[in-house]
Amino acid sequence: MSLSPPAPSGAPVSGLPSPFSAPQAHPASRLYIPPAPHYEYTPLFIKFHAVYKPETHKQTNFNLMQTSLGQRVRTRFAPSPTGYLHVGGLRTALYNYLYARKAGGDFIVRIEDTDQARKVEGADKDLLKTLELSGIVPDESIEHGGNFGPYVQSQRLDIYKQYCQQLLEQNHAYYCFATAEELEENRQLQQKQGMQPKYNRKWLPQHMGGDMPQGEIQKKLDEGAPYVIRMKVPDYISIMFEDIVRGPVEFDSATVDDQVLMKSDGFPTYHFASVIDDHLMEITHIIRGEEWLSSMPKHLLLYEFFGWEPPKFAHLPLLLNPDRSKLSKRQGDVAVEDFLNKGYSSEAILNFVALLGWNEGEGTEQEIYSLDQLIEKFSLERVGKAGAVFNIDKLNWIEKQYIKDRPTEKIISVIKPLLQEELGKKETEMDTERIQSDEYLAQVIELMRERVNFESEFVTFCDYFYFDPEEYDPAAVKKRWKQDTNEVLAEFITVLEDTDDFSADNLEAVLKAFVEPREKKPAFLIHPLRILNSGVGFGPSLYHMLEVLGKQTVIRRLKKGLERNVSK
């Protein structure tokens, strides 16, 4: 199988030193021949713009937030409707949102549905819904309207066609009739040779420096053969730009493939559509994941072709799995919906995700931020460069912090429906009206606030406030039951029956007064009382728990427990 090395290249066909037009040594395929060592390298050909100079970097945010035209700041989140909202996507959306809000600008959500095959019906609306549930509300979107619509790319096809035509006319783009098989074959051949897979420019027309005669192209066009349109990436120029989080980044155009702009189904590719839309929608700052960094040269080139001023770019570090690979579904939940369904609150999720890659810096010890505080304090210069592992423990802790401070009424409104659902599942011997009252729930909440991980646990984890226990934790029973426990307990029940004041203070006094002459410690009764009333060996202050449950319930549960003879 050997492919001869490239023949010593003769003089360039045209004035352009294009290696692509070098004579081919082997007929098997028209491979991309690596450039001769003496190619002409033109650094800084593209005049891209330094957004800020190192000196101004340290200055106020305000400078950074001004675009060079002093326009209104507009950011965008551009998901493709292929499924759920990813936590990484949520963070990207959040940073865009925070940045726009802080600058008093607009935050736009645009649906990038140029891949008809991967499109999932309804995913666009779901994405938006989850975003809003998380607390991020766009100013413009398919649902919110705006003056820059439509906000779905599939409804902007005419626009892309028009701009593509322009590129064709300006010789920045060309038709390509290569088949998928052909491309694949070429790719594999190149890979086998250890080369970067790249389109071989077979269909690059002669007048653009290639060697396909215009007649051939016209013939195919007349036949109605399927085609794509590719951009012609200039040879050997240096493309550089200043990334807000990463600083200067430079690419050599020789490593950039002739990107497909329009697919054979008439849809644009992401690269083409997003550049046009970002420009038309007057997006001033593109804040997106680092996975887009390597397509910067393509995008920048397009701005250059059109003569548009590019927006500022900020490429965010990736969110990582515990093994430090890009956060993926395989290693746990990644859908925002899943977290919401598990009971995490939107505030906690947002708070957590905001801190993954951003911090206020310099001596701050704050970990809990409201959305408003984030808006006030956020800045892109304080976004880190390194990827961050998604650490669920920290999220759990943040969630708890929020539960501690959440107003009782707010919690009640959430748990009431949950409670009703539980009550529908099984019978309770308690007064259903009472246990559903706000007053009762408020008491439960105060007792359990610091012991619960999620709001939903005010019902599930605290079920003994609504149902008599059916089982008693054997380990707890074993630990707390002594020889004469049942006996003493039986006696104490009769005391309780004569007690009308079931306030925590009084119960404590009663129990102490009962226990003292019998030469027992309070704990002798406290633990069994807890177990018979809750089924478990842990929980809130016993006296307060009994107070909330009420005399009737407590006595019923104690008698039941004695009958069941739990220690046996």
Next chain:
RNA sequence: GGCCCCAUCGUCUAGCGGUCCAGGACAUCGCCCUUUCACGGCGAAGGUCGCGGGUUCGAAUCCCGCUGGGGUCACCA
């Protein structure tokens, strides 16, 4: 493999040439509070600042190289 990005306790991070033999948070462990659990308080353990060279009177901080990790190389986004 080519190109690009990144690199401070297990994890998230502070640190932008001296005040750092590196500070905080989560997780872990211990003590205190306490009838239990949780909360809270106090404390411990945990980093040769990936490695090697420079620059400098002085480097986690600047430069170069290496190593490691990640991303990307589609008519997917």
